[in-house]
Amino acid sequence: MAGKHKHVDEVSGVETTGHEWDGIRELDNPMPRWWVYTFYTTIIWAIGYAIAYPSWPLLTDTTKGVLGYSSRAQVATDLADAKAAKAGYNERIAASTVEEIIADPQLQQFAISAGASAFKVNCAQCHGSGAAGAKGFPNLNDDDWLWGGKPEEIYQTIAHGIRYSRDAETRVSEMPAFADMLTPEQLRQTAAFVVSLSVTPPQRELADKGKKIFTENCASCHGADAKGNREMGAPNLADSIWLKGKGEQAIINQVKAPKNGIMPAWAPRIGDTTVKELAVFVHSLGGGE
């Protein structure tokens, strides 16, 4: 081929490769020398790289490389570094009460950030990613607190849960079912009264009757003024926030066959430090007391 019949291009005086396509011949200019050297350098580099780092697949494993590099070890190092960077804060949080954390702006800022990410992982499933809750799951942004909105109270709630049978210190209360104790008529009257506490009553007569029933049956927990009792997590019925739904029918349903929400105790799962961070975060949402 080319070795035998050297063809030299007339115009440029350069040898061609010897191939011809439709009368077009390819010039056989050499590559620029710096380019060739760069190419050789990359080959040498690749050999060195393959020796230094894990590269060649074997039957069950790969070569380890002389530098002993491992991406898994690298991740472990990075994680350890991140942990070490947080260690100072975490130790201080572990040693402080929630009140003390809030009093220290720097520590509070750290706890809010840490709590916000812990919230997304552990709490958002029920309370929503913005902590706005849903029917049956309290909104943590507002100023209505079933068990109290002070930092220590929030901490207690998160750490030990609500009606969580596996925790001895859990918050417990139970609303009795009135389905068998009150007639449907009485239920309606009661509901009409409760509604009247926060909204203009549509049925004054019903409400007046309901007041009597309320005083006899409900005031022991919810208070004579229906403002609730945080000792037993009895909701304030005189405000505009309704955990189990708004309106007479929702109230009737809840009085007949109450639903009592359960929240697990979080301290055993995520640790005391994270619970403190969560308490600080929830307290910062705007309704904290």
Add this chain to the structure above:
Amino acid sequence: MLQPPMIKALVERLDAEPVNAARVRKPLYQKRRKIFPKRAEGRFRRFKWLVMLLTLGIYYLTPSIRWDRGAHAPDQAVLVDLAARRFYFFFVEIWPQEFFFVAGLLVMAGLGLFLVTSAVGRAWCGYACPQTVWVDLFLMVERFIEGDRNARMRLDASLWTVEKIRKRVAKHAIWLVIGVATGGAWIFYFADAPSLLKSFVTLEAPPVAYFTVAILTATTYVFGGLMREQVCTYMCPWPRIQATMLDENSLVVTYNDWRGEPRSRHAKKAAAAGEVVGDCVDCNACVAVCPMGIDIRDGQQLECITCALCIDACDGVMDKLGREQGLISYATLSDYAANVALATNNGTAAIDPRRVRGADGAFVDKVRHFDWRIVFRTRVIVYFAAWALMGLGLVFALASRDRLELNVLHDRNPQYVVESDGSVRNGYTVKLLNMIPEPRTIRLMMEGMPSATMRVAGRAAGSGRSFAIAVEPDKVTSVKLFVTLPMGKTAEAAHAFALVAEDPLTHERGVYQANFNLPGAAQ
């Protein structure tokens, strides 16, 4: 078959040569020919020294200028503070969102290049381009150590003696020192220069500083010392673009062949013999001084950076010969063409210097000379107008820009919160940008939505419609704001209000039109 004498009789033989004949054929790749520019002397050389002194002085010394900005900002006159994302230029401080000033300056630089090029040709290439300036500096060092053109050529051709090694080592060492100084000056623009210099020499500076200096040392040394004219010829895009910037009225370095040709090395003898000779004595001084290694007498060339050193060299020769200067000169192509037409009798004959000179040796009146008024033509004026408009716009923007800003982010999750008393609460994250290097107290106020109140999270001060907030100097202060609209007012028609940040002392204001979300509206 016809015999040769028959052909001669039938066909006239023409004297023509194809441009790509084998005789003139060159390989596509040509090895670099070493260039040993001779030292030039004259007005353009002096101007070039001046520009070099000025530009290098600005580059190397600017980072050492101090500028007192008080206790809360760095005291360096020109500083690109990447870590804090601030750019300081004397009395101007630029925040990241004001980066359009830098973009505007770059646009001005581009327009300025067009303006200068269309008016006076490739002045940038010849005098101000960093490549030109540093090559000049490197050539100066080379000349200082190895001598001028002839000495350097001899040295280059000689065997490797101790003397040659000594000279070469000295030259490259000084070049490298210049390279290090260049890289060093560069990093000083990005940090406090004195403290960086200290940490740099004590090997405590961040690795990126050493890396940057190493790269800039290498590029300065390689581009300025080793590659020189090849950067302009092969790497720089500007020679390719400049053709569109130039027109027949732009100044270019021109060999005035209408008075120089026919050139003769033995002009006196030829003149005595009655031959017509031009002013060019073919001394090649113009080629010897050219840092690009070209012969300007071959006409306009891509390689020419219009540094005018050939003009200086030729003028010196003309002075010695007692002839007028300007055989090589800055001329416009239209003037040149007119003079050539004159010398060639409108192109009907070869150049005859007698057509441009009278019997007394002076140029005839018809010879066109450069007229400075040609600079003020439409093209230049349009470029200048665009450049000046941009500049005025930037000055206006600089004079009227805010030093107090407020950015507001409305909480989206949740959109609103109903409080136990039936009122509705919205959350906002308010960022107060205090863009002066002094602490101040900013009053944050609500305007509109008269029944609403606000409170600042983390403050015991309770709720109201106005708060005083202390902001740090030259920083963004972020506050969380809760705005509450009482029950019964939620039916009000407009649920928009304005958040106003005001400096009570200077009455600077920042205003943000905020929305307020309600249960009904959001559903």
